[in-house]
Amino acid sequence: MKKLMSILLSVWMIVSCMAVGFADEPAYTPGTYTAIGMGRNANLSLDVTFNEHAITDIQVSHVETPTIGGLALEILTEEALVHQTSNLDVISGATISSAGFKMALADTIKQAGGNAGQLEKYSRPAQDYQTEADVIVIGAGGAGLTAALTANENGASVILLEKSGVIGGNFIAAQSGVNAANAKIQQGIEGTDAVAFKEMQMNNDLVREKLVDALVDNSGAMADWLTSKGVEFTVQENNPIRLNATADGTTTITIVDALTRALEESAVQLYTDTRATELIQDENGKITAVKATGRGGVEVTFHANKGVILATGGYGKDHDRVLAYRPDYSDTITAETAPTTGDGLDIALAVGGVLVDMGEINMHTNVLPGYGMLTSIYMPGGRQTTGIWVNKEARRFVKEAFNNGSNVDAILSQTDGDAYMVFDAEGMNDTLGHLLELGIVKSAGSPEELGKKLGIDGEALAATIAVYNEDIADGTDDAFGKAGLEILDGDTFYGYRFKVGVHYFMGGVLIDPQAHVVTESGAIIPGLYAAGEVTGGVQGTTRVDGTGVGDSLTFGYIAGQSVMGDPQ
Numbered sequence: 001m002k003k004l005m006s007i008l009l010s011v012w013m014i015v016s017c018m019a020v021g022f023a024d025e026p027a028y029t030p031g032t033y034t035a036i037g038m039g040r041n042a043n044l045s046l047d048v049t050f051n052e053h054a055i056t057d058i059q060v061s062h063v064e065t066p067t068i069g070g071l072a073l074e075i076l077t078e079e080a081l082v083h084q085t086s087n088l089d090v091i092s093g094a095t096i097s098s099a100g101f102k103m104a105l106a107d108t109i110k111q112a113g114g115n116a117g118q119l120e121k122y123s124r125p126a127q128d129y130q131t132e133a134d135v136i137v138i139g140a141g142g143a144g145l146t147a148a149l150t151a152n153e154n155g156a157s158v159i160l161l162e163k164s165g166v167i168g169g170n171f172i173a174a175q176s177g178v179n180a181a182n183a184k185i186q187q188g189i190e191g192t193d194a195v196a197f198k199e200m201q202m203n204n205d206l207v208r209e210k211l212v213d214a215l216v217d218n219s220g221a222m223a224d225w226l227t228s229k230g231v232e233f234t235v236q237e238n239n240p241i242r243l244n245a246t247a248d249g250t251t252t253i254t255i256v257d258a259l260t261r262a263l264e265e266s267a268v269q270l271y272t273d274t275r276a277t278e279l280i281q282d283e284n285g286k287i288t289a290v291k292a293t294g295r296g297g298v299e300v301t302f303h304a305n306k307g308v309i310l311a312t313g314g315y316g317k318d319h320d321r322v323l324a325y326r327p328d329y330s331d332t333i334t335a336e337t338a339p340t341t342g343d344g345l346d347i348a349l350a351v352g353g354v355l356v357d358m359g360e361i362n363m364h365t366n367v368l369p370g371y372g373m374l375t376s377i378y379m380p381g382g383r384q385t386t387g388i389w390v391n392k393e394a395r396r397f398v399k400e401a402f403n404n405g406s407n408v409d410a411i412l413s414q415t416d417g418d419a420y421m422v423f424d425a426e427g428m429n430d431t432l433g434h435l436l437e438l439g440i441v442k443s444a445g446s447p448e449e450l451g452k453k454l455g456i457d458g459e460a461l462a463a464t465i466a467v468y469n470e471d472i473a474d475g476t477d478d479a480f481g482k483a484g485l486e487i488l489d490g491d492t493f494y495g496y497r498f499k500v501g502v503h504y505f506m507g508g509v510l511i512d513p514q515a516h517v518v519t520e521s522g523a524i525i526p527g528l529y530a531a532g533e534v535t536g537g538v539q540g541t542t543r544v545d546g547t548g549v550g551d552s553l554t555f556g557y558i559a560g561q562s563v564m565g566d567p568q
């Protein structure tokens with residue numbers, strides 16, 4: 001995509017120089033102007049240079065995730081230069097960064113004496129699709145990228161469809177490493193064998209043992225394959241089943257970066273902004289094609305000679321679907337960042353697939369409305385802080401601990417499922433500082449004022465803090481028994497609202513150990529495979545940390561081989 005944009009940019013430079021030569025009235029006051037826009041991780045800043053007739057340079061400073069917001073900013077920068085407008089389509093999957101860029105660019109145009117509102121709209125054109133390949137992979141998260149590349153290496157021509165404007169899915173949001181056994185890098189290290197990994201997975205109720213075996217037995221080869229793509233793993237000392245790779249930040253960002261490079265060097269044809277909607281079967285029930293919708297609503301049918309791999313992830317972005325399986329989660333939001341709405345579930349169901357364990361949803365206690373989960377991606381300082389949690393009534397209600405389990409019910413039972421983190425300057429860190437800039441974290445000179453800013457009773461908050469400070473003065477939290485709490489005082493108090501968020505879906509499309517999608521009776525649907533979070537049965541009732549990521553990669557790896565290995 002980058003190469004294509006560079007060519008377009010060069011063509012524009014020639015055309016615009018010619019155009020500038022004909023322009024009479026100067027449109028801008030030459031100079032470099034600066035403006036700030038809202039990003040997802042923090043505010044972003046644009047330095048935009050103008051000559052009398054054109055925007056000639058755009059420099060963006062940001063701390064967005066490189067492969068999501070960062071990539072979107074690169075695309076938008078080039079489009080803005082090529083088409084000389086801030087009136088651009090947002091990049092789906094990176095809408096906050098896109099909106100921040102457009103707003104800041106419009107601001108600099110105004111500063112330069114121009115009128116952004118009068119500039120022409122640029123919409124990305126419909127794509128020129130190749131419509132036939134051996135394998136069609138749907139979804140470009142961890143599972144889809146792995147499946148597409150593996151199938152391609154096994155001799156398949158591959159088309160990879162991604163509904164958003166960026167790749168990496170929710171996979172890229174994961175903070176942990178990858179669980180695997182018997183990878184080359186684990187050789188000679190105690191506790192890195194299949195038995196240890198399997199024992200850990202089998203602790204979960206509802207897991208299908210055959211799927212766990214497939215996960216465990218192929219995980220080492222998957223990790224070795226990633227190593228061959230340039231991912232440099234280390235084995236985690238206190239948990240040798242866990243492989244980490246932090247060259248580019250988190251393990252998942254490092255993996256997506258490596259797979260993106262591999263994708264660029266491969267013959268896999270990637271189409272972003274292309275949403276698969278339906279499968280076509282022949283008279284024998286074999287899956288032969290995928291119907292999809294591209295940019296501008298263009299309908300396209302992709303023919304698959306060998307098979308189709310579903311890798312569409314979970315469905316956190318479809319709250320109604322969550323409620324259909326868990327009506328008790330009405331007060332939840334989601335930690336998912338990609339536009340995952342469960343399309344793969346409908347697609348599989350329509351051709352005879354079956355959904356299992358759909359009520360099993362992993363929750364996280366640390367999700368901020370309008371933002372997502374607090375993560376430490378590219379934000380030194382981490383995601384957590386010391387302080388107290390209060391409810392809408394400004395009262396403490398539980399022993400504070402961000403986790404995936406025990407405090408979920410405590411938060412959900414508060415008014416509107418709302419909780420508020422309250423802390424002082426001691427608890428401030430870089431992550432929270434960025435969120436302060438974005439207006440998500442509030443600050444005030446007193447608890448009363450902070451309460452007002454948070455929309456809760458300030459007097460009650462002051463009283464809660466006073467009782468709490470008195471209570472822990474002797475080092476003991478009499479109310480909830482939490483250790484390590486410190487008195488809240490000083491000139492500035494901070495706080496933010498948070499909720500429980502759906503975070504990972506253990507349930508989904510049932511597959512067999514070769515990643516075939518199966519029917520209720522266990523029969524294979526010929527030509528249909530699935531991998532990653534869209535599937536069910538691998539995780540059971542809990543997502544073990546590192547196995548969400550590992551499941552997607554390993555079953556992507558299995559599916560990419562099965563689709564070429566199966567007799568056609």
Ligand SMILES: Cc1cc2nc3c(=O)[nH]c(=O)nc-3n(C[C@H](O)[C@H](O)[C@H](O)COP(=O)(O)OP(=O)(O)OC[C@H]3O[C@@H](n4cnc5c(N)ncnc54)[C@H](O)[C@@H]3O)c2cc1C
Pocket residue numbers: 138139140141142143144161162163164167168169170171172173174175176177274275276277311312313314335336337338339340341342343344373503504531532533534544545546547548549550552
């Ligand atoms: C905030 C967060 C933190 C996490 N932390 C961890 C962790 O620490 N450890 C861990 O093991 N797991 C973690 N997980 C879970 C882990 O990220 C998931 O297991 C993993 O992302 C699933 O990968 P996937 O490829 O199956 O799906 P995804 O990465 O979600 O990719 C699915 C892709 O399919 C695309 N798509 C959907 N529908 C269509 C369609 N109709 N047509 C075309 N494309 C489509 C989506 O846009 C998306 O890009 C976390 C998840 C979140 C949200």
